[in-house]
Amino acid sequence: MDDPKAGLNKPGAPASAGDEPVIHVIPERFYMAGLKKKVKAEPPKQAAAIPSPAPAGTPSPVPPPKPAKKKGGNAVILVFALVALVLIGGGGAAVYFLTRPQPTPSKMPLVNSAQPPAPAAPVCGDGKCDATESPDTCAADCQPAQPPAPAAPVCGDNKCEGDETSQSCSADCKPIFGQDTDNDGVSDLEETTIYGTNPRDADSDGDTYLDLNEIVNMFDPANPSSAGMLKSNAGIAQYDSPSGEFSVLYPKTWLATPGDQAAGGVIFKAPTGEFIQVLIVDKPANQNLMDWFLEQNPTVKSSDVQSLKTKQGNDGVLSADRMTAYVGSGPKVFVVSYDLGDQTAINYRATFQMMVRSLMVK
Ligand SMILES: [Ca+2]
Numbered sequence: 001m002d003d004p005k006a007g008l009n010k011p012g013a014p015a016s017a018g019d020e021p022v023i024h025v026i027p028e029r030f031y032m033a034g035l036k037k038k039v040k041a042e043p044p045k046q047a048a049a050i051p052s053p054a055p056a057g058t059p060s061p062v063p064p065p066k067p068a069k070k071k072g073g074n075a076v077i078l079v080f081a082l083v084a085l086v087l088i089g090g091g092g093a094a095v096y097f098l099t100r101p102q103p104t105p106s107k108m109p110l111v112n113s114a115q116p117p118a119p120a121a122p123v124c125g126d127g128k129c130d131a132t133e134s135p136d137t138c139a140a141d142c143q144p145a146q147p148p149a150p151a152a153p154v155c156g157d158n159k160c161e162g163d164e165t166s167q168s169c170s171a172d173c174k175p176i177f178g179q180d181t182d183n184d185g186v187s188d189l190e191e192t193t194i195y196g197t198n199p200r201d202a203d204s205d206g207d208t209y210l211d212l213n214e215i216v217n218m219f220d221p222a223n224p225s226s227a228g229m230l231k232s233n234a235g236i237a238q239y240d241s242p243s244g245e246f247s248v249l250y251p252k253t254w255l256a257t258p259g260d261q262a263a264g265g266v267i268f269k270a271p272t273g274e275f276i277q278v279l280i281v282d283k284p285a286n287q288n289l290m291d292w293f294l295e296q297n298p299t300v301k302s303s304d305v306q307s308l309k310t311k312q313g314n315d316g317v318l319s320a321d322r323m324t325a326y327v328g329s330g331p332k333v334f335v336v337s338y339d340l341g342d343q344t345a346i347n348y349r350a351t352f353q354m355m356v357r358s359l360m361v362k
């Protein structure tokens, strides 16, 4: 019988004897079997991969797919897969970028487009007065500001403006009278330059008649005598028209200039520039003076005018502004008007009344 232990020894190994330690090893058959199995488990790829050549003359069956070809097909598929992946990835990215929410256009682009272009630097001499230019910095382009032309005054707007006066527009302008210190209706200028009365005494001669009352009734305000008449006053003269149609008292210091022969009349000019004029116009002999006046002045109401009577006894009409009187006598009307000239104040109101009252038709 074989020593079972001998089978456990390595081949060629001396058999152990005595008390020497026994080394147990895997029996060779097991060892080899295991090794064979191991070798069998991994056969060389080459033998399995290479197909045996078909014997000549025999029809070759459907050739098995060549490993190389199979490898190339896989590569193509891989490439296609990669390309597909790239395409899918790229398409997805494109879809993402195309469909992702865009920034609201009201933010960036509008802000930029709303910015005005930077203004060009102003050029002096281009005929345009730019905002930063002025008559001081660029007289060639910029004219000095002209004051706006004043609007033409409108009579009836309740504003006394421009060259309007109580005479040219009584609706807007209240009359301004010259200084009258003693408030007797005779201006200081009249008292001192015409009548020789006291501008601080309403009854200069002390005859109990006020200065104005004496003047418009043809009495001398500077003479207490009841017989003292105005035409005897040192400052008064009488004008007799060359045609012999009328006479009128006037201040002796004023310049009397007869009108032309056809119109008759006269102009008395004061040293201060005002003047009082007498004109003679025709009217129907049988027409009432007021009717004639309203016919001549259709916009004037009868309630706006004032009736008067001359010292001689002729009827008269005083205009609304109290600056023109119309004295009727048969087929004639004597128009006495007071023009302020360049003056704004009415300095000769008492004298104008005196002259109208003194008018005598011959
Ligand atoms: Ca006075």
Ligand SMILES: [Ca+2]
Residues within 6 Å of the ligand: 182, 184, 186, 191, 197, 198, 199, 200, 201, 202, 203, 204, 211
């Ligand atoms: Ca007086």
Ligand SMILES: [Ca+2]
Residues within 6 Å of the ligand: 203, 204, 205, 206, 207, 208, 209, 210, 211, 214, 221
């Ligand atoms: Ca008196």
Ligand SMILES: [Ca+2]
Residues within 6 Å of the ligand: 205, 207, 209, 214, 219, 220, 221, 222, 223, 224, 225, 228
């Ligand atoms: Ca008197």
